[in-house]
Amino acid sequence: MESKAKFDCCDNSQEKRLSSVNDTVSRAVSLCSKITEFEDVPLPGAAGRVNFGETVSLFSLPIHDHSAVDGYALGGSGKKAFKIVGLMIAGDCPKGRIATDEAVRIMTGAPTPNGTRSVVMQEHATVSDGCVVPNFDVPEGDNIRRAGEDVQVNQSLVRSGTRLDARHTALMTASGYQTACVVRKIRVAVLSTGNELRDTGVGMGPGHIFDTNRPMLRTLLNSNAVETTDLGIIKDDLGAISETLKEAAGDHDLIITSGGVSVGEEDHLKAAVVAAGGSIEGWRMAIKPGKPIALGKIGKAVYLGLPGNPLACFVDFLLVGRPVLEALAGAVQRAPLVLNARAAFGWQRRPGRLEFFPCNIVGTSQEGFPLLEKTGRAGSARLMPLIEADGLGAVTAGCSSIEPGSELKFYPFRADMGL
Ligand code: AMP
Ligand code: MG
Numbered sequence: 001m002e003s004k005a006k007f008d009c010c011d012n013s014q015e016k017r018l019s020s021v022n023d024t025v026s027r028a029v030s031l032c033s034k035i036t037e038f039e040d041v042p043l044p045g046a047a048g049r050v051n052f053g054e055t056v057s058l059f060s061l062p063i064h065d066h067s068a069v070d071g072y073a074l075g076g077s078g079k080k081a082f083k084i085v086g087l088m089i090a091g092d093c094p095k096g097r098i099a100t101d102e103a104v105r106i107m108t109g110a111p112t113p114n115g116t117r118s119v120v121m122q123e124h125a126t127v128s129d130g131c132v133v134p135n136f137d138v139p140e141g142d143n144i145r146r147a148g149e150d151v152q153v154n155q156s157l158v159r160s161g162t163r164l165d166a167r168h169t170a171l172m173t174a175s176g177y178q179t180a181c182v183v184r185k186i187r188v189a190v191l192s193t194g195n196e197l198r199d200t201g202v203g204m205g206p207g208h209i210f211d212t213n214r215p216m217l218r219t220l221l222n223s224n225a226v227e228t229t230d231l232g233i234i235k236d237d238l239g240a241i242s243e244t245l246k247e248a249a250g251d252h253d254l255i256i257t258s259g260g261v262s263v264g265e266e267d268h269l270k271a272a273v274v275a276a277g278g279s280i281e282g283w284r285m286a287i288k289p290g291k292p293i294a295l296g297k298i299g300k301a302v303y304l305g306l307p308g309n310p311l312a313c314f315v316d317f318l319l320v321g322r323p324v325l326e327a328l329a330g331a332v333q334r335a336p337l338v339l340n341a342r343a344a345f346g347w348q349r350r351p352g353r354l355e356f357f358p359c360n361i362v363g364t365s366q367e368g369f370p371l372l373e374k375t376g377r378a379g380s381a382r383l384m385p386l387i388e389a390d391g392l393g394a395v396t397a398g399c400s401s402i403e404p405g406s407e408l409k410f411y412p413f414r415a416d417m418g419l
Contacts, residue, residue: 018286021354025323027282028295031302032327035186035253040179043172046164048224049182050329055158058176060148064094065116067106068143072125072132073116076100077140081131088113103132112144119143151175161332163225165419183225183329189248189301190217191231193241193259193269194308199233212383213258213306213313220317221256225329236266242275249276249298253328256321259308261292269294269305278303286397288355289380290316302328309380315356315392318411341370341393341410347402354397356411358389365405372408389413 019027038052067073067088074082075098082103086096090109097114098104104113112119118138125134151157157175158168164180172180197211198204211233221228231248234241241260248255260269261283270280278298283305285293289312294305304321306313318336326333342365349355357378363371372393376385391412395402402408 018284018291018353019282020286021319024282024285024293024295025320028302028304028320028324029327029333031281031295031297032324033300034330035183035328037184038181039184041182042179043169043177045224046180046182047166047169049164049180049185050225050331051158051160051162051164051168052181052183052330053160054156055172055177055180057151057153057155057157059151059174060153061151061174062145062147062149064147065112066090066145067108067110067112067119068145069119069121070107071119071121071123071143072134073098073104073106073112073119074132074134074138075102075115076117077137079134079137081133083131084127086113105132116144117141159332161330163329163331167419185225185227186254186325186328187227187229187252188221188254188256188325189229189231189252190214190221190256191244191248191258192233193236193257194233195236195266197233197259212310213308216310216314217256217258217306217317220314220321221325226325236260236268238268238272238275241268241272245272245278245298245303246276249278249301249303252301254302254304254324255298256304256306256317258306258313261294261305261307263292273298273303273305285316285320286353287315287319288353289378290319290356291353293320295320307380310383311358311378311386312380314386318392336411337415338394339370339410339412341365341372341408342367343393343402343404343406343408344371344373345402346404347374347395349395349400349402351398351400355395356392357394358385358391359393359410360388360390361410370410372410 084105085102087105088110089107092110094111117140120134120138125132157171192211192214196209198208200210218228231244234244257269260267273280273296276298278296280294280296283294284291290307292307293316296303306316344362358375359372360375361370362373365371375388391410394409
């Protein structure tokens, strides 16, 4: 599968043998086969799921001609007296016919009687002696919503691969659907590796740390479209890891591990994937933090090995894990939202890799760009700077110096109008 999500940041590595983010994402996506199983899900609960196949409208929208305002349906033209011959309220059955000198008192949403030429708002008309006189000659069709003017029967409503949200719930419900046909949930197994890791409350001793990545990844994976299996913490033992991977590959679409993908003595993941009968396709990305990352396949399952350092793990999941989930679901790939921004700080750095750092927006530059401040000293193991951050800032690989006002890219965590 070809990735359409191009990462809009100059990420040409200055270090050899490292893949760019775009190449890594493309490779990761190319390992994914779109899931072809589907299910019907009641509509409000389908938000977050990916539409399977194209959805066409069962009804025209509006379903029938109706009034857009509270007022009077007029049978003819002119600034003259129309005899009021009836009342239509929302929910009334379409009925009757009005003559050119007749009117019907009508409420918003009520079907317009046959013969209606226009509807005048009650604020724009005078009523006396059982007649209504519009204040002006109301143009033909005014305030009538015509059947089918928004959507025709059988018109395409939602394309295959669309991630559903409140807009789709509304449109599909309005056009007659109770359920959506969606891709089945993606089955993801998550595990951590490391002798030093403990779950909170379980056998913490000297030299141990709390397993942070697994709960973090489970939170990142928390979606209607994903079913996560927590495989716990596995010791730095080649046999134990490969056994776990092999078993997980049987009934998962994606296996995500963290730790053990660097080049240390206890970094067993690459060997474990091979020992489990799988293959490794790539393992180093030209970014900071997040360089060590393993991509592969074990049987039909896609394998994603994320770095142990929590910030690196977080960044790599957002950059590579998210597109993998989209590809497995057959969702239309969307590149992350990236904004042009300016630095509010100075920074001397070693050039070489595209670098991400937690930052927040502290104002607007003279040119109108968001002004960014770092939220702490960056470091792949540091989590505290993330807490205050509005998103990730990025500097290009070749950059050695940032001055206040320098150009940066900004990847916001939140979209306040987000769906
Ligand atoms: P590794 O990639 O296994 O060499 O780990 C790199 C660093 O990340 C080490 O300091 C590990 O202790 C730490 N680390 C690995 N996995 C986790 C985890 N699940 N939670 C928190 N820290 C971790
Ligand atoms: Mg380790």
